Structure formats: C-alpha cells, structure tokens
Amino acid sequence: xxxVVEVKNLTHYYGNKLVFEDFNFExxxxxxxxxxxxxxxxxxxxxxxxxxxxxxxxxxxxxxGENSYKLPPQTKARVGFLIEGHIQYSFMSIKQIEKFYxxxxxxxxxxxxxxxxxxxxxxxxxxxxKMSCGQRSQVALGLILAQDxxxxxxxxxxxxxxxxxxxxxxxxxIEYAKAESKTIFITSHIIQDxxxxxxxxxxxxxxxxLVAMPIKEFQKTFKQYKFHVPNPEFRLSKNNIIKNYExxxxxxSVYTFSERPELExxxxxxxxNNSTVEEVPMTLEDAFIGITGKY
Amino acid sequence: MYSALLYKEWxxxxxxxxxxxLLSLLALTYIALNLAYYVEFMTAKGFWGNVxxxxxxxxxxIEYIPxxxxxxxxxxxxxxxxxxxxxxxxxxxPVEENxxxxxxxxxxxxxxxxxxxxxxxxxxxxxxxxLPVEVVIFVLNxxxxxxxxxxxxxxxxxxxxxxxxxxxxxxLVPFTLGFLDLFFNAxxxxxxxxxxxxxxxxxxxxxxxxxxYHFKRGIK
Numbered sequence: 001x002x003x004v005v006e007v008k009n010l011t012h013y014y015g016n017k018l019v020f021e022d023f024n025f026e027x028x029x030x031x032x033x034x035x036x037x038x039x040x041x042x043x044x045x046x047x048x049x050x051x052x053x054x055x056x057x058x059x060x061x062x063x064x065g066e067n068s069y070k071l072p073p074q075t076k077a078r079v080g081f082l083i084e085g086h087i088q089y090s091f092m093s094i095k096q097i098e099k100f101y102x103x104x105x106x107x108x109x110x111x112x113x114x115x116x117x118x119x120x121x122x123x124x125x126x127x128x129x130k131m132s133c134g135q136r137s138q139v140a141l142g143l144i145l146a147q148d149x150x151x152x153x154x155x156x157x158x159x160x161x162x163x164x165x166x167x168x169x170x171x172x173x174i175e176y177a178k179a180e181s182k183t184i185f186i187t188s189h190i191i192q193d194x195x196x197x198x199x200x201x202x203x204x205x206x207x208x209x210l211v212a213m214p215i216k217e218f219q220k221t222f223k224q225y226k227f228h229v230p231n232p233e234f235r236l237s238k239n240n241i242i243k244n245y246e247x248x249x250x251x252x253s254v255y256t257f258s259e260r261p262e263l264e265x266x267x268x269x270x271x272x273n274n275s276t277v278e279e280v281p282m283t284l285e286d287a288f289i290g291i292t293g294k295y
Numbered sequence: 296m297y298s299a300l301l302y303k304e305w306x307x308x309x310x311x312x313x314x315x316x317l318l319s320l321l322a323l324t325y326i327a328l329n330l331a332y333y334v335e336f337m338t339a340k341g342f343w344g345n346v347x348x349x350x351x352x353x354x355x356x357i358e359y360i361p362x363x364x365x366x367x368x369x370x371x372x373x374x375x376x377x378x379x380x381x382x383x384x385x386x387x388x389p390v391e392e393n394x395x396x397x398x399x400x401x402x403x404x405x406x407x408x409x410x411x412x413x414x415x416x417x418x419x420x421x422x423x424x425x426l427p428v429e430v431v432i433f434v435l436n437x438x439x440x441x442x443x444x445x446x447x448x449x450x451x452x453x454x455x456x457x458x459x460x461x462x463x464x465x466x467l468v469p470f471t472l473g474f475l476d477l478f479f480n481a482x483x484x485x486x487x488x489x490x491x492x493x494x495x496x497x498x499x500x501x502x503x504x505x506x507x508y509h510f511k512r513g514i515k
Contacts, residue, residue: 051383052511053513054512054513055512073390074389077389079387083379083380085379089303089384092306099299104296
C-alpha cells in the first residue's frame with residue numbers, strides 16, 4: 001500500500017520548549033489513522049506542520065510524496081482539512097459557501113453537502129454565524145465530503161459537539177471513507193467515539209510516542225491487571241513489563257503489553273501473591289488512560 | 296477560481312464600501328452647498344482668488360475620507376481572516392499562496408480606486424461648475440496625495456492585520472504613521488514627488504506577502 005503521509009525524524013520546538021523529538025510515522029492509503037494524546041502533546045502542532053502552516057525545527061513531512069512545507073496546488077486539492085473547532089467562513093450562508101468552494105475543486109460533488117444540510121433545520125440562506133456549533137460541524141464536514149479529497153485531515157472533530165452530532169459526524173464519515181477508500185487522519189479528545197472507527201493509532205505523550213500500531217492489536221495486546229499489594233507503602237516502577245501503574249491503598253493496577261505468565265513471574269519476584277492478580281477488561285478510553293496516565 | 300475569491304472578498308467588504316461611498320457623497324454634497332454659498336456671497340472671481348492666493352481649504356471635508364476608507368476596508372476584509380485563523384482556510388485553497396494574497400489585496404485596491412475615481416469626478420464636476428480650470432487643477436492636485444494616503448493606508452493596514460508577529464506589528468505601525476504623514480504634508484506635489492507617491496504607495500502592497508509568509512510558516 002502506498003504511503004499517503006510520511007513523517008520522518010520530526011522535531012519541533014516552540015522557543016526553547018521541545019514539543020516532540022525524532023517523531024516518525026506513516027499513514028497508508030485507505031486507512032483511518034488516529035493521532036491520540038493528552039492536551040498539549042503536539043497533536044495540532046503535527047497537523048499544522050502536515051498542512052504546511054508551521055515549519056518544523058527539523059525533519060520532514062511528506063504528503064503524497066510532496067514536502068508538506070511547499071505543497072503544490074494540485075496536491076492541496078487532494079487534501080480535505082477540518083480546522084479545530086469546525087472553523088469556516090461564518091459570514092457566508094450555506095448556499096454561498098458551497099458556491100465558493102465548488103469553483104476550486106475539480107471533483108466537487110454538491111450532493112453529499114446538501115444531503116447533510118437537509119438533516120439540519122436551517123435554510124440555505126442562513127449564515128454560518130447564526131448556526132449552532134453542531135450545525136457548523138456538519139457544514140464543515142459536508143464541504144469536505146463535497147470536495148472529494150483523497151486524504152481527510154480532521155483536527156479534533158469532536159470539539160464542542162454533543163453526543164448526537166458526534167455520532168452523526170462519524171456515521172457519515174465512516175460510510176464515506178469505506179465506500180470511497182479514503183484515507184483519514186483524525187485527532188479527538190473523546191477517545192471512546194473512535195473505538196470502532198480507527199484502523200491504526202498513534203498515541204503520543206509529551207515528547208514521545210507511546211504506541212504506534214493497528215488499533216485492534218493495541219486493544220488485544222494491552223492489558224490491565226489488578227492485585228493486592230503487601231502494604232500501602234509498596235512501590236512499583238515503569239519498565240519493559242510495567243508500562244504504567246496506579247496504587248490506591250492496598251490495591252494496584254498495572255498496564256502491560258506482556259503476557260500474563262511473564263507479568264506474574266515479575267510480580268512474583270516482587271513478593272506479590274499471584275492468586276490476587278485478575279485481568280480487568282478495558283475500553284479504548286481505559287486503555288488510553290492506562291498508557292498515558294491520568295495526569 | 297479568481298471570481299470565486301472575489302465573491303468571498305465582496306461579501307466581506309460590500310457594506311463597508313457602500314458606507315464609505317455614502318460618507319463621501321455626504322461630504323461632497325456639503326462641499327457643493329458650501330461652494331454655492333461662497334460663490335454667491337463673494338462672487339466666483341473673489342472666491343477663487345482666495346483659494347489660489349490664500350489656499351482657502353473649501354474642500355477639506357474630503358481630506359480624511361480616503362484614509363478612513365483604506366483603513367476600514369482593510370479591517371473588514373482581513374480581520375475575519377485572522378479571527379480564529381480563518382486565513383488557514385484561504386491558504387489551504389488549491390492556489391499558489393502569494394497569488395491568493397495578491398488577488399485578495401488587488402480586489403480591495405480596485406474597490407478603493409473605484410471609490411476614489413468617483414470622488415475625483417464628483418469633485419471635478421462640483422468645482423468645475425463654479426470655478427475656472429486652474430482652480431479645478433489645484434483642487435485635484437491637492438486631492439491626489441490624500442487618495443494615495445488612502446491606498447497606502449489600505450496596504451499597510453492589511454499587512455499589519457495579517458502579520459502574526461506582534462513585534463513586527465509594532466514596527467509596522469510607526470512606519471505606517473510616518474509614511475502617511477509624509478503624504479499628508481505634500482500639498483500640490485510636483486511631478487517627481489507624484490511619481491514617488493505612486494511608486495512607494497504601490498510598493499507597500501507587497502508587504503502583505505511578508506506578513507502572509509510569517510503566518511503560513513507559523514512564525515510567532
């Protein structure tokens with residue numbers, strides 16, 4: 001499969017503050033790729049670099065083989081971009097904004113846009129500035145779908161949306177992406193919504209990559225175990241086996257990619273009674289919090 | 296594509312344009328009524344003698360309207376682009392970025408030219424009805440630097456609004472004020488100075504490319 005996006009040895013600083021260092025990932029054609037991380041870990045920075053709105057300190061980003069720093073117009077036409085907060089030209093009406101964008105994109109299809117607009121209780125002459133956040137999100141999505149891009153970059157699509165609009169957004173997106181074999185690069189702070197949506201995930205923390213793998217593999221291999229600790233002063237540490245842990249009074253939770261026998265052998269070496277070890281089922285959000293921590 | 300971009304710019308600018316056109320019309324009507332009164336009161340010969348010898352400013356009501364028009368049109372055109380970084384949407388359009396910015400600014404420029412041509416023609420007609428051609432030339436010569444102030448103010452205000460680096464904005468503001476002051480102080484400029492005004496005024500239109508470059512590269 002062709003790489004639609006390639007990020008190579010990317011390092012970025014804001015002044016003296018390091019955002020990430022030697023960051024590498026790639027997005028294959030036709031995959032839905034989620035960039036997940038806590039606030040301030042560099043998700044929007046990555047998207048800004050990918051779209052050429054920020055020059056990285058070092059490293060390279062390629063989109064369709066072109067340097068994202070100098071994307072030619074024909075490559076930009078292949079990329080649909082949703083700005084965080086569903087930003088659009090709020091001084092335009094539903095009809096005006098469709099007319100405006102249609103002139104720029106040769107593959108423009110107005111049907112999906114007006115199909116989405118028909119679901120909203122708005123008139124075609126209604127200005128975007130007079131619409132709710134949820135309605136504006138549908139306008140932004142409809143415009144991207146009408147553009148018919150090969151790659152969709154969606155920066156925090158869920159910002160400000162209630163559960164209904166989030167579901168509507170993803171339902172439309174998944175139907176479109178699967179039918180048209182589109183590549184999607186998405187970030188969101190509502191992890192649970194992405195559980196059955198993503199193909200691949202990249203989970204980042206401050207300055208480092210924690211996970212880069214297909215989402216199913218992550219959910220299959222990343223486990224949470226609970227057990228009793230000998231005393232409240234008992235301490236664990238992160239290592240190759242324990243990726244993260246929490247201790248509350250006499251109960252501990254550990255997060256690991258290791259198989260249960262390997263974990264039990266390790267805990268045994270710490271004088272933990274293996275009979276108290278039990279696996280706890282996790283949602284994607286639990287796993288995300290497990291790997292990144294609560295703080 | 297160009298017409299679509301102009302359509303977007305027109306949607307932002309139109310009310311400000313009509314507002315400034317109305318203001319110009321009111322100022323010109325006031326000048327026309329005043330002129331009719333003075334000519335009646337002093338006779339045309341006596342009045343234009345005062346204008347030529349004493350520089351009687353009978354049309355000064357129009358002096359700051361081009362400046363105001365330039366600033367207002369730049370604000371209504373470029374502030375919505377900077378609000379919530381909407382300029383990203385524009386720069387993501389499949390058109391070369393400098394070309395986009397120059398097309399945007401050329402549209403504002405053309406509207407200002409249209410407004411200024413209307414002001415010039417109307418002032419020409421108003422003055423020409425009562426006073427000889429020498430006075431008309433004197434008036435239009437005096438008007439010219441004010442119109443150039445309006446165009447230059449438009450270019451510089453646009454560059455200041457688009458500029459994401461506050462330090463550069465702080466440099467651009469006194470530069471703009473100094474530049475405009477130079478134009479304002481030129482009454483009846485001679486030919487060389489006129490060429491300088493046109494050349495330097497139009498040159499400031501390129502400043503938006505530097506501001507756009509800083510925005511595009513995320514320089515803060």
